[in-house]
Amino acid sequence: MEIRARAPGKIILAGEHAVVHGSSAVAAAIDLYTQSSLHLPPSGEDGAGVVEVDLTDSCLAFSWPCSRLLEALGETCRKAELQAPRPCSPEELAAIAKLVELHEIPEAKIWLSAGLSAFLYLYTSILGCRPGKVVVSSGLPMGAGLGSSAAFSVSLSGALLTAAGVVCAEGVVGGTEWQLLGKDHLELVNTWAFQGEKIIHGKPSGIDNAVSTFGSMIKFKKGELTNLKSGNPVKMLITDTRVGRNTKALVAGVSERASRHPDAMASVFHAVNTISEELSSIVELAATDEISMTSKEEKLAELMEMNQGLLQCMGVSHSSIETVLRSTLKYNLVSKLTGAGGGGCVLTLIPTLLEKVTTELESHGFRCFKVEVGGQGLQTHRG
Numbered sequence: 392m393e394i395r396a397r398a399p400g401k402i403i404l405a406g407e408h409a410v411v412h413g414s415s416a417v418a419a420a421i422d423l424y425t426q427s428s429l430h431l432p433p434s435g436e437d438g439a440g441v442v443e444v445d446l447t448d449s450c451l452a453f454s455w456p457c458s459r460l461l462e463a464l465g466e467t468c469r470k471a472e473l474q475a476p477r478p479c480s481p482e483e484l485a486a487i488a489k490l491v492e493l494h495e496i497p498e499a500k501i502w503l504s505a506g507l508s509a510f511l512y513l514y515t516s517i518l519g520c521r522p523g524k525v526v527v528s529s530g531l532p533m534g535a536g537l538g539s540s541a542a543f544s545v546s547l548s549g550a551l552l553t554a555a556g557v558v559c560a561e562g563v564v565g566g567t568e569w570q571l572l573g574k575d576h577l578e579l580v581n582t583w584a585f586q587g588e589k590i591i592h593g594k595p596s597g598i599d600n601a602v603s604t605f606g607s608m609i610k611f612k613k614g615e616l617t618n619l620k621s622g623n624p625v626k627m628l629i630t631d632t633r634v635g636r637n638t639k640a641l642v643a644g645v646s647e648r649a650s651r652h653p654d655a656m657a658s659v660f661h662a663v664n665t666i667s668e669e670l671s672s673i674v675e676l677a678a679t680d681e682i683s684m685t686s687k688e689e690k691l692a693e694l695m696e697m698n699q700g701l702l703q704c705m706g707v708s709h710s711s712i713e714t715v716l717r718s719t720l721k722y723n724l725v726s727k728l729t730g731a732g733g734g735g736c737v738l739t740l741i742p743t744l745l746e747k748v749t750t751e752l753e754s755h756g757f758r759c760f761k762v763e764v765g766g767q768g769l770q771t772h773r774g
């Protein structure tokens with residue numbers, strides 16, 4: 392049996408980091424996906440065979456004998472409650488980390504260990520210690536602010552829960568082989584994916600897994616999600632500075648700054664909340680034609696500019712991000728970092744796709760993506 396699931400990456404238009412501290416944020420799915428293909432042999436003896444994961448983008452594959460998993464995680468492998476995932480306990484996480492350490496991951500790719508821990512947690516909690524192989528491939532740059540960790544956790548959870556028979560497709564995506572899950576099943580996938588994100592991020596707000604699961608453009612605050620009817624989609628150019636960074640460390644850095652300067656940072660988070668609220672109402676107003684496109688774009692640009700300033704206050708900008716801001720400003724275009732910052736990707740609001748800007752950005756060694764914003768979330772396929 393082969394089951395495939397694909398989940399999109401995302402952009403955050405406003406509110407990253409502040410959303411971890413309770414502010415609103417606005418995010419949208421993009422048409423770059425991570426796909427997980429799960430192959431399960433017919434059930435055999437408990438403990439026989441191996442669990443394999445092939446990370447095609449990193450050209451690395453890993454496997455663990457089921458007997459070894461059973462020995463290390465025995466109780467976990469048998470007790471998972473599929474309808475209500477429990478968080479991974481520190482003891483379980485330590486046992487999983489030891490299983491990951493059995494493999495020598497090249498130092499240059501050591502950041503993959505967090506993804507492998509999330510994989511082992513999701514696989515063994517959902518399917519137990521039965522043999523199987525998962526092949527993961529992605530069109531998203533990894534660790535660059537476009538939600539690769541969430542798309543990884545959502546696509547894995549979607550494929551594993553489909554195999555476990557607890558979620559199933561309800562409709563098709565027109566003109567494609569992909570199928571869609573119903574709302575309750577998406578909710579369940581999202582809850583599992585959030586547990587995966589916790590292993591990779593430490594303290595995620597849940598926005599990335601939510602937008603990857605449900606798609607569209609959303610406002611997110613304290614776990615509550617509102618769908619934004621955006622009408623005319625905003626046009627964004629994404630520039631990957633190719634400066635590597637790690638969301639977990641950046642989120643922890645902002646929390647440390649907040650504990651050093653609680654009042655100042657509370658004001659920053661409050662200002663970001665106001666920006667996200669205003670931005671989401673402009674997006675919705677534009678859908679009702681009560682505001683002209685030019686006025687909408689001007690307002691969005693100003694709010695993005697203000698948000699970027701506040702992200703600098705939080706300490707998550709980077710010289711490469713500043714280079715993108717300067718280059719795009721030459722063309723009167725406004726940019727802001729997206730995702731956790733510290734390098735990674737920058738968003739530029741564009742009236743039309745400007746070849747000149749992309750050429751200039753690429754001359755700095757950056758990589759540009761032209762994406763569709765606000766599309767589908769998780770999709771599955773059974774072969």
Ligand SMILES: Nc1ncnc2c1ncn2[C@@H]1O[C@H](COP(=O)(O)OP(=O)(O)OP(=O)(O)O)[C@@H](O)[C@H]1O
Binds near residue numbers: 502503731
């Ligand atoms: N296709 C993949 N294969 C293996 N591991 C992956 C894959 N995609 C993501 N990961 C895991 O997620 C980590 C990157 O997550 P991180 O949260 O730091 O960045 P991001 O999700 O791309 O950006 P952001 O959280 O700012 O949107 C990788 O180091 C890896 O452990």
Ligand SMILES: C[C@@](O)(CCO)CC(=O)[O-]
Binds near residue numbers: 730
């Ligand atoms: C930086 C952050 O706000 C967004 C990362 O895409 C972290 C989170 O919300 O989990």
Ligand SMILES: [Mg+2]
Binds near residue numbers: 538592
């Ligand atoms: Mg992430």
